[in-house]
Amino acid sequence: MLPGTNHSRAIARSGVDWVCVDCEHGNIDDGEMHEAVIAIAREGVSPIVRIPANEAWMVKRALDAGAHGIVVPLIYTVEDAKRLVASAKFPPEGNRGFGSPFSPHAFTGEALTEYLTNANSSLQTIVQIETKSALESVKEIAAIPGVDCLLIGPFDLGNNIGRPILGEMHQELKDAIEKIQEAAHEAGKKVGIYCADGQQAQGYAQRGFDFISVCTDFPAITAAFAGAVKTAKGEASGPEKGGVKGYDGR
Numbered sequence: 001m002l003p004g005t006n007h008s009r010a011i012a013r014s015g016v017d018w019v020c021v022d023c024e025h026g027n028i029d030d031g032e033m034h035e036a037v038i039a040i041a042r043e044g045v046s047p048i049v050r051i052p053a054n055e056a057w058m059v060k061r062a063l064d065a066g067a068h069g070i071v072v073p074l075i076y077t078v079e080d081a082k083r084l085v086a087s088a089k090f091p092p093e094g095n096r097g098f099g100s101p102f103s104p105h106a107f108t109g110e111a112l113t114e115y116l117t118n119a120n121s122s123l124q125t126i127v128q129i130e131t132k133s134a135l136e137s138v139k140e141i142a143a144i145p146g147v148d149c150l151l152i153g154p155f156d157l158g159n160n161i162g163r164p165i166l167g168e169m170h171q172e173l174k175d176a177i178e179k180i181q182e183a184a185h186e187a188g189k190k191v192g193i194y195c196a197d198g199q200q201a202q203g204y205a206q207r208g209f210d211f212i213s214v215c216t217d218f219p220a221i222t223a224a225f226a227g228a229v230k231t232a233k234g235e236a237s238g239p240e241k242g243g244v245k246g247y248d249g250r
Contacts, residue, residue: 064103088146142184
């Protein structure tokens with residue numbers, strides 16, 4: 001969520017498989033997104049860009065920067081998802097424009113023609129299922145060619161079905177998450193979920209989720225410093241969780 005090449009590089013060196021460059025809720029503009037993508041990729045880690053909205057020009061900017069995949073929030077309908085896929089794919093599968101010299105540098109620096117040849121089959125299109133209407137159409141969305149992964153945003157999903165997370169998840173939200181997981185796997189697609197910390201992430205990994213966040217930089221920095229200060233003062237034995245207060249992931 002925070003800008004800076006050194007910051008991005010430090011996270012990429014932590015042992016993660018991917019880093020989400022969050023342009024939806026984070027403090028990251030277009031230029032900073034470009035810098036972060038390359039910094040992360042140069043560490044052998046996949047940069048995944050969450051764009052602010054399902055807009056074709058935002059998809060193009062992220063992929064042209066070299067993102068290995070895009071996360072797209074607030075999908076409402078099957079048509080929304082189809083429009084997204086079209087904007088993420090070169091013709092004939094879609095209508096993405098070709099010509100950015102930056103994209104190959106997030107891989108091996110191959111020729112632009114090689115990037116063009118492999119982009120449609122290699123880059124990940126990740127659809128967030130976090131609205132009531134998308135939940136109702138989740139099987140149809142999962143079945144769309146070019147949708148690679150369904151990502152669950154528990155907070156917005158809970159809000160949109162009238163079951164906000166105010167502590168432990170309501171059973172209706174738990175059931176919705178299970179429904180999304182089943183729809184993705186039945187369609188041969190991956191499924192992901194936002195987690196606030198590693199303990200939650202481990203639980204979802206054990207349940208068969210494929211794409212799982214483990215930490216968010218902004219709250220994690222505060223939590224790490226707070227934990228160290230408390231330990232130094234003899235007030236605590238270790239750091240607090242770096243996630244979202246009140247969300248236990250269950």
